[in-house]
Amino acid sequence: MTVKREALPNALYVHIPFCARKCNYCDFNSSVSETKIIDRYLDALEKELRALQWQYTFKTVYIGGGTPSILTETQLEKLLHSVVRYIPCFEIQEYTVEVNPGTLTGNKVTLLKEYFVNRISLGVQSFQDSQLKLLGRIHSGNDARNAFALLRKNGFKNINIDFIFGCPEQSLSSWEKDLRILVELNPEHISTYALTYEDGTSLTADLKNEVIYRLDESAELEMYKTAIRYLTSNGYNHYEISNFAKDGYECSHNYVYWKNLGYVGVGAGAYSFIDGARTSNVRDVFTYIDGITENKNIKTFRECLQQDQFASETMIMSLRLRQGISGADFCKRFGYKIEEQFGDQIEKLIKDGFVSYENERLKLTEKGLFIADTIMMEFV
Ligand code: SF4
Known part of the structure; x- marks a missing residue:
């Protein structure tokens, strides 16, 4: 049975596949690139956004990566300008940009504010410098605290902090210390995931070569339970398996994924889900840029869900919600x-x-x- 007609998507995802350095655990579609490649990518992105004009009314926009804050101020302004130019901003209720504490500047924060961004997702992962080093992050715990203060000073009232637990050598007491710092900062939203060892990452290679040792499952589970206890007793609702929010600050954009509703993705490797059909843009940055510039088809994957498959996915995703x-x-x-x-x-x-x-x-x-x-x- 084919899928019943679904409502038009009202969530937009924009992918920035560039980072200052590849983190040791990361298998996302991101790489280190020269600034002129990023310029060409932003031109292509603008063209893809222009093609969406008038087709959808987006209520949420999420610029993720990669590291959107790696863009220079000029590049960031170009990106933010492309979004407001082609997406009617008066309809947008939640506009998130992911930032890395190591690449955020005062001028970038001002730009984000000027271009109507109203939610920031700050990739902190840990406040412990030894763990940040092991994960290959480019920032220190102090940088993370300073970035958070900078965002607050500039009026951002909806901030998510991303956190990882279950790192090699991490003790329960060091995790508790991190949770205490986190709660003291008082962000509106916290996402916390257990470290995963993905194929092809340098962390997984270190694991195989016995340079590092994996925390055992029971220790990881104890950290998860500790996070739930501590965060819920400090005013956060545990509303999704890995997500906690103050009342009214649940992430509207991510609800779209958890409820298996439609969304549009632009950029290299970005997925879209429209009326039961899932498509993906080509993952390679150069092929994406050339494809968009030469008006070629940039879709490399297309799958039309049957009704039972769609229902099955919806069950799996929705059960993530508490x-x-x-x-x-x-x-x-x-x-x-x-x-x-x-x-x-x-x-x-x-x-x-x-x-x-x-x-x-x-x-x-x-x-x-x-x-x-x-x-x-x-x-x-
Ligand atoms: S900053 Fe994020 S996307 Fe970039 S390499 Fe690190 S984990 Fe991956």
């Missing part, structure tokens, strides 16, 4: 009850205490939360 998934919303969207496709799995998971129904919503229980990845596999 509020879970509404049976009524599912029925309205897919035209049948959740149990018609997933009845057996739900019955088994309820019996084992991993999911439960609360106010007509199916959600992970506390027990289920800690083995979420395994539970999601039931719905594949």
Whole structure:
């Protein structure tokens, strides 16, 4: 069965695939590039944005990477100008830009403010310099604190801080120290993920060569539980597996992904999801620039979801949210009850205490939360 017509996307993602240096754990689509390549990339991006003009009304915009703050002030202004020129800003409710404490300057912060950016995602990862060094980050814990203060001084009232736990040699007490500093800074939003070892990264090579040792799973789990306890007792809602927010500061843009709604992505390697069809732009920066400049097709991947596959993905993503998934919303969207496709799995998971129904919503229980990845596999 093909997918029922979905509403037009109202979320835009813009990808900046450049970084000052590759972090040791990173397998994102990002690389170190010369400034003239970045200039050409921004020209191509502008052209791709121009083609979107009048097609959509975006409520959220997210400029991510890579490191958007690596752009020079002139380049950043060009990018921000392209966005406001082609995307009607009066409709945008949440406009996020990712920044790295090592590449932020006062003038860049002023530009972000001038061009209506109202949410900043600051990639901090840790306040401990030894861990930042191990992760290959370009900044210190102090740089992170200074960047946060600079953003506050310039009036940013919605700041996310990205954090990593479960690093080699990290102790529970050092993690608790980081959490205390984090809460003292008082950001509106915190995203915290366990370190993952991706193929092809230098951290994974170090692991294989026994230069570093992986923290054992129980220590990692204890850090996650500590974060939940500490952050929720300090006024943060644990609203998604890895995300915490003060009331009213949940990330609207990411809700689009978690609810499996449509979005448009521009830039090298960016994915779009429109009316049940998922596409991806070519990942290589040079092929992307040439493709856009020469008006060639830059899509390298296209997949049209069947209804049951779409429903399955929606279940997996929505269960990441602590509020879970509404049976009524599912029925309205897919035209049948959740149990018609997933009845057996739900019955088994309820019996084992991993999911439960609360106010007509199916959600992970506390027990289920800690083995979420395994539970999601039931719905594949
Ligand atoms: S700054 Fe972010 S995108 Fe860039 S290399 Fe580090 S983790 Fe990857």
